[in-house]
Amino acid sequence: METKGTGRSPAWLLTAWGITRAPLLLFVFRVYAFPGPDVTSDVSVIYRGWYEVLRQGTFPLDDVTWQYPPAAALAILSPGALPFLSYAHAFFVLACLADAVVLALLLRAGRGSGRSRRGAWVWVAGVPLLGPTVYARYDVMVTAVAVAALLAGVRRPRVMGALTALGALLKVWPALLLVGAVRRRAWMSAAVTAAGVATLFAVSMPGAFAFLTFQRERGTEVESLGALVFHVARHFGWDGQVLLNYGSIEFLGPYVDRVSTAALALTGASFGWLLLWRLRARRLTAHVLADAALTAVLLFTVTSRVVSPQYLVWLIGLAAVCLSHRASRMGVPALLVVLASFVTVLEFPLGFSHVVLSDWYGITLLALRNGLLIAATVTAARRLWRSTVPPGAAAPYPPQATRTEGTPVPS
Known part of the structure; x- marks a missing residue:
């Protein structure tokens, strides 16, 4: 993927970023209309409504579509930092800025021995x-925090732990970044940060954890793996029916609860596999932290009752971190994620009416x-298993070693 010219200078990358992001801004600013449903209404209507409630010092307790951890309030309130713009326009500018931050982090991570752009x-x-x-x-925005956490990784475990905790309190899934962490300082930092931030929200804003009840009541969303059963x-x-339920288009009717339960069981089995891998893995080299994170989030995504289009942003960010390491084994999964992203835009918003109709x-x-996926x-x-678990390995914890690229990191 790298050419001789792009290996020496980031100019091609920066140019490509600018060329590809300009149309995205033109679409969300409604200079040009993107085909299909208006994807910006979530910001201008739903996020703006939450913003008005959150700025009063409470969470939207009467809105079942609020299904996010307490730190999500920071993302929803962030457009207030740009008072000279409308709420929606400020949000889009900040989203683009987060995109640019990820690129800057990846450019920095791509320098040096054993690294790649x-x-x-x-x-x-x-x-x-x-x-x-x-x-x-x-x-x-969440992906930017997750990418920063993974890149802090081996060298700054406390920073990684703190950023991982912040990401998890923004949208839960970044907690999976710790699955490959072997340094106790990362786990301790994550636990202390999560406890501190969660306590701060709990005592300062009513309803900080009401999202747990709302999330539990969700069904099978029409884009998930389990939904294919009902489409056919x-x-x-x-x-059964296809209705707007808890903020997404879901299937409601006979056997839906069984498919949702099966999805939860698959998620549980995935966590069991990750635990088994973690106990048996021995070759925990520097790049394995990112490889394990991508694998864990992929498992979480495909077994989820909800697979929204924006979930692919997480996977692209984690795949990018993996490929910043030349030794990563995630080249093929990264390519498949990119291909899935292209099909995703064909499915939503371009072909969403066809999905809802189940044609x-x-x-x-x-x-x-x-x-x-x-x-x-x-x-x-x-x-991940083949590169980290030697045949017949049964040791529950990796051995001590150095932290250089391509060699195991200390526990």
Whole structure:
């Protein structure tokens, strides 16, 4: 992916970033209309409504669509830092700034022995494939925190732990970044930061953890892996419905609860596999921290009851961090994630009406996108296991070693 010219200078990367991000800004600013549903309404209507409640010092307790950890309030309130812009326009500018921060982090990470700018290229090429949705959700901000945490990684475990905790309190999934961490300082820092920030929100703003109840009541969203069962079943007489429920388009009707339970069981099995891997892994080299994080988040994503388009932003960011290490084994999973991102924009917003109607075009798009994610997950898990678990290994903890690129890190 790197050429002779791009290996020496970031000019091509910066130029490509500017060329690909300008259309995204034009779309979210409504200079040009992107085909399909208006993806910016979440910011101008839902986020703005939450903003008005949050600025009063309380969480939106009466809104079941608020399903985020307490630090998400920081992302929703952040447009207030740009009072000279409307709420929506300020949000889009900050989302673009978060995108630029990720690129800057990846450019810095790509320097030095054993490093590569392939990761920066994955970010530059992958993000615009999702269309304007990427700037119309706060996930790009969370991804910036997660990327910073992973890149702090081996050398600054306390920083990694603190950033991971902050990310988890923004949107839960960054907690999975710790799955490959072997230094206790990272875990301790994460625990202390999470406890401190959570306590601060709990005592200062009512309803900080009401999201746990709202999240528990969610069903099977129409874009998830389990939803394919009902998309096909509608053609054979299944009499359920597709309705807006808890802030997303979900299936409601016979057997939906069973599929949702099966999804939760698969998520539990995935965590069990990760625990087994963690106990048996011995070759925990520097790049494995990122490889394990990508694998864990892929497992979480494909087994989730909800697979929203913006989830792909997480995967692109983690794949980019992986490929910043020349030794990473995640090249194929990263490519599959990028391909899945392109299919995602065809599915939402371009073809979302077909998905909601469960016609064969919509089913095909959804099956292809989810199939690519499953392939990425299986490939990542297989490569992570083979590269870190020696045949017959049974030791529960990795040995002491140095922290240089390509060698194990100390526990």
